[in-house]
Amino acid sequence: MKIELRMGEWMVTMGLVGLYRVFEYGLRKGIIDPQHRQSVSIHPQGLELETEVLPQLPRAYFLYLIDEYSVAKRDGERLRHYLGQAKKENSFSTALSSIKKTITDAGKKIQKYFPDEPVEQLFETLKSVKKPEQLEQLEQCIAEFQQLLSKEAINEKLTLNYFKAAVLKSFFGQVSFLNVSNNNLDLEGHIERFQADYIIPVQYDLQFEHVFRSASTENEVLHFLDEHAEYGPFKALKRAWRKKKLPQMREEMSALYECMLFSGHVAFYNFEEMIFSPIGVSTSNAFNFNWNLQDKQPKPISSLAKLVLFFAPAGAAIYLKKEGFQEQNEYRMYAGFVQSDAAFSEILQKNNHLKQMKQQKDPFDRIVSKLVQSVTKEANYVVDHLFFLEFSSDYDSKKTHLHYYHLPLYLARYFVEYPGKLDYVHYDYREQFIQDVLRGVDPARVIYQYLRDCIENGRSHIGPYIAVRERSRIIQLKRGGKEMEKTDKRVYALYRCGQEIRKALEQAGSPKTADHYSASPSKKIIAIAYRLLNAAKAGDRKSFLDTLFRLHMSADQPISPLFLNALHERDLDFPAVANAFIAGLLSQGGQGEQEEVVS
Amino acid sequence: MSDEQYCERLYKSASMKPFAFSVYLKNFHFVDQEVYLEGMTMTVSSPDHEFLLHLYNGLQQKRAFSYKQYQLVKEKIRMLPEKTITDSTVVFRTLSPMLVEDKNQKPVSPDAPDYEEHVNHLADLILRQYRGNGLLSPLIVRPLRWRKVVVKETNHEFEATHGGGNVLYFTAYQTFFSLTGHPSDLQLLYQLGLSKRRNQGFGLLEVEEVRG
Numbered sequence: 001m002k003i004e005l006r007m008g009e010w011m012v013t014m015g016l017v018g019l020y021r022v023f024e025y026g027l028r029k030g031i032i033d034p035q036h037r038q039s040v041s042i043h044p045q046g047l048e049l050e051t052e053v054l055p056q057l058p059r060a061y062f063l064y065l066i067d068e069y070s071v072a073k074r075d076g077e078r079l080r081h082y083l084g085q086a087k088k089e090n091s092f093s094t095a096l097s098s099i100k101k102t103i104t105d106a107g108k109k110i111q112k113y114f115p116d117e118p119v120e121q122l123f124e125t126l127k128s129v130k131k132p133e134q135l136e137q138l139e140q141c142i143a144e145f146q147q148l149l150s151k152e153a154i155n156e157k158l159t160l161n162y163f164k165a166a167v168l169k170s171f172f173g174q175v176s177f178l179n180v181s182n183n184n185l186d187l188e189g190h191i192e193r194f195q196a197d198y199i200i201p202v203q204y205d206l207q208f209e210h211v212f213r214s215a216s217t218e219n220e221v222l223h224f225l226d227e228h229a230e231y232g233p234f235k236a237l238k239r240a241w242r243k244k245k246l247p248q249m250r251e252e253m254s255a256l257y258e259c260m261l262f263s264g265h266v267a268f269y270n271f272e273e274m275i276f277s278p279i280g281v282s283t284s285n286a287f288n289f290n291w292n293l294q295d296k297q298p299k300p301i302s303s304l305a306k307l308v309l310f311f312a313p314a315g316a317a318i319y320l321k322k323e324g325f326q327e328q329n330e331y332r333m334y335a336g337f338v339q340s341d342a343a344f345s346e347i348l349q350k351n352n353h354l355k356q357m358k359q360q361k362d363p364f365d366r367i368v369s370k371l372v373q374s375v376t377k378e379a380n381y382v383v384d385h386l387f388f389l390e391f392s393s394d395y396d397s398k399k400t401h402l403h404y405y406h407l408p409l410y411l412a413r414y415f416v417e418y419p420g421k422l423d424y425v426h427y428d429y430r431e432q433f434i435q436d437v438l439r440g441v442d443p444a445r446v447i448y449q450y451l452r453d454c455i456e457n458g459r460s461h462i463g464p465y466i467a468v469r470e471r472s473r474i475i476q477l478k479r480g481g482k483e484m485e486k487t488d489k490r491v492y493a494l495y496r497c498g499q500e501i502r503k504a505l506e507q508a509g510s511p512k513t514a515d516h517y518s519a520s521p522s523k524k525i526i527a528i529a530y531r532l533l534n535a536a537k538a539g540d541r542k543s544f545l546d547t548l549f550r551l552h553m554s555a556d557q558p559i560s561p562l563f564l565n566a567l568h569e570r571d572l573d574f575p576a577v578a579n580a581f582i583a584g585l586l587s588q589g590g591q592g593e594q595e596e597v598v599s
Numbered sequence: 600m601s602d603e604q605y606c607e608r609l610y611k612s613a614s615m616k617p618f619a620f621s622v623y624l625k626n627f628h629f630v631d632q633e634v635y636l637e638g639m640t641m642t643v644s645s646p647d648h649e650f651l652l653h654l655y656n657g658l659q660q661k662r663a664f665s666y667k668q669y670q671l672v673k674e675k676i677r678m679l680p681e682k683t684i685t686d687s688t689v690v691f692r693t694l695s696p697m698l699v700e701d702k703n704q705k706p707v708s709p710d711a712p713d714y715e716e717h718v719n720h721l722a723d724l725i726l727r728q729y730r731g732n733g734l735l736s737p738l739i740v741r742p743l744r745w746r747k748v749v750v751k752e753t754n755h756e757f758e759a760t761h762g763g764g765n766v767l768y769f770t771a772y773q774t775f776f777s778l779t780g781h782p783s784d785l786q787l788l789y790q791l792g793l794s795k796r797r798n799q800g801f802g803l804l805e806v807e808e809v810r811g
Contacts, residue, residue, distance in 0.1 A: 561652065561653075
């Protein structure tokens with residue numbers, strides 16, 4: 001039987017992308033019988049699925065994830081990286097301890113599940129490695145360990161544990177094989193559970209739909225339900241419909257049991273946290289969705305939707321992301337996805353692209369600019385509706401961070417016209433900057449943080465200036481994008497003002513005398529930069545200008561009329577004026593290099 | 600002034616200028632019609648950063664100024680600390696004499712019964728010109744001490760109409776007075792000055808004491 005799976009909400013589309021990836025992988029690796037080659041096909045609106053292929057999907061699903069998150073691959077890569085560091089004498093000891101930690105951690109897990117493996121012996125040899133001279137021994141150790149880890153059974157077990165805990169757990173509750181009671185299952189056990197909990201219900205429900213639609217008397221329906229009485233939903237339905245006539249059944253069916261994700265399919269399940277934990281709510285808490293006293297199934301979905309959602313982890317790009325600045329940061333596992341109004345094939349392609357770039361650890365701005373470049377050639381309509389989505393979810397604490405990043409036309413233009421311009425901005429701030437911009441928030445707050453960081457750590461860097469300039473460009477584009485070059489020049493002029501003042505102050509710095517202490521010029525500059533930054537952050541134009549005037553008077557320099565923009569904001573806004581100047585005040589780098597960057 | 604356009608805008612219009620100033624003469628003595636002194640300090644006050652910026656830049660560009668046969672050489676530009684007024688009653692002292700006149704351009708002395716009314720009118724006018732709306736609440740004026748100062752002045756327009764040798768006399772007062780009103784009004788008056796002919800060296804105020 002052929003069924004159509006249409007795209008819709010992002011989680012459904014994510015599931016469809018996952019389903020297709022798994023299917024493709026299965027075919028490529030020979031997990032799925034070649035006779036089913038045509039079973040899943042791409043349509044503009046989504047996928048078409050031949051139901052005969054369903055029983056073959058669970059195996060492909062697990063093998064795909066095992067391949068994707070292979071512990072052997074990941075640890076191998078990490079060890080190779082550390083080994084590279086260990087070859088340099090000065091970083092040997094830190095690299096060694098990292099290697100030891102990696103091997104011990106994984107080794108202990110191997111010991112737990114495979115007590116016959118010679119892990120203890122490996123630990124002993126590893127312990128004896130202490131000096132850079134023993135590099136050969138260390139290499140030997142790592143090679144042995146990798147060999148051990150690459151054994152199919154070991155890799156399978158460890159990887160299964162890993163992606164269940166790290167990836168699937170942020171998508172689903174404790175359903176099926178994800179329940180703690182199933183922790184000791186092996187791969188075959190997992191596949192069986194998947195079959196029983198996800199594939200078989202779909203087959204039953206589809207059969208039921210068929211029977212129900214073609215039935216001419218109620219007895220035909222009741223008979224079918226009787227035949228499969230071991231399937232929970234049928235049992236309940238049979239009890240409810242025992243004394244009902246066919247027209248009554250049909251009426252009830254369309255009122256109570258229609259899937260909200262795939263219309264036309266019968267829904268025996270409910271969209272709740274165990275089905276999709278990032279945005280699901282348990283039935284008992286879903287008061288807002290109750291309507292017409294339907295408190296048992298406020299958001300009915302079909303077994304088919306449930307299955308598709310289960311493929312979502314394969315459809316998203318999974319990556320670690322650092323959140324927060326400096327010491328107050330945290331790494332969180334995020335799932336990312338690109339959605340647009342385009343045909344399914346294009347969404348699929350974009351997401352493959354996204355995943356690939358995330359694996360290469362490309363910065364977010366470059367990802368956006370690359371993804372956009374292919375789009376802008378087409379109608380603006382598409383650009384208008386492209387959006388990025390990422391979420392980090394923790395089932396245990398019932399907490400989800402979900403970010404939508406819409407890409408309006410002016411931003412698309414920005415990413416196309418100024419690709420890679422943010423490269424000079426420090427990684428942490430760049431990601432934040434882009435995310436703010438995509439969220440439609442003024443990135444000035446990131447620049448304040450960045451400047452503060454530069455002041456505190458005495459860092460001299462071109463980055464803050466670039467950030468200020470790019471922010472001005474974005475604002476300018478938002479307004480229609482005229483006179484881009486003039487804006488650039490103004491920002492640069494303000495930046496230069498800051499540099500000039502710094503130079504003047506440094507030259508004027510009086511030599512210290514014994515009886516009269518005066519702070520060094522750089523200390524003075526830091527104090528002034530702080531004051532200016534605080535004024536800028538608070539939006540206190542008066543205090544900013546007062547400080548600026550004093551500064552210029554002490555340096556005996558004229559003040560650029562550009563600063564008047566801080567008051568009337570005709571050409572530049574206050575944050576741009578303030579931040580560009582402060583960035584200049586803080587920079588002390590070589591002139592030549594900066595000129596180059598500025599172009 | 601460093602910006603020609605700004606200067607024209609400021610002086611072509613009949614509106615009041617957004618500043619006041621005072622002059623301090625160091626150890627001066629008169630010899631006939633001339634004043635001899637060791638130095639001169641000029642204090643300019645304005646709430647308008649644009650004006651201040653152009654003024655400062657202008658002063659930066661010019662080291663010396665010639666007036667008739669005299670040469671003035673600029674020494675140093677400093678920025679004075681400005682007080683922020685957050686209370687409704689402030690005691691002010693004038694740094695340059697305050698000129699208050701009635702409708703017929705007759706001077707009003709601080710002990711005249713309608714002095715407060717005239718000061719209110721003047722303050723309202725100054726604020727209206729600068730920020731578009733007048734006083735937020737009427738001022739209560741309490742002169743505490745005052746001294747009459749007659750200012751003798753001449754300018755080229757006056758000389759042209761009245762002939763050389765004739766001079767203008769302004770009866771102004773050096774005053775010490777308390778002012779009660781809305782703090783933001785007081786702050787602006789402190790920055791703008793309170794007097795007629797503020798741009799000709801009248802009515803610059805200094806905060807002496809703040810009374811809650």
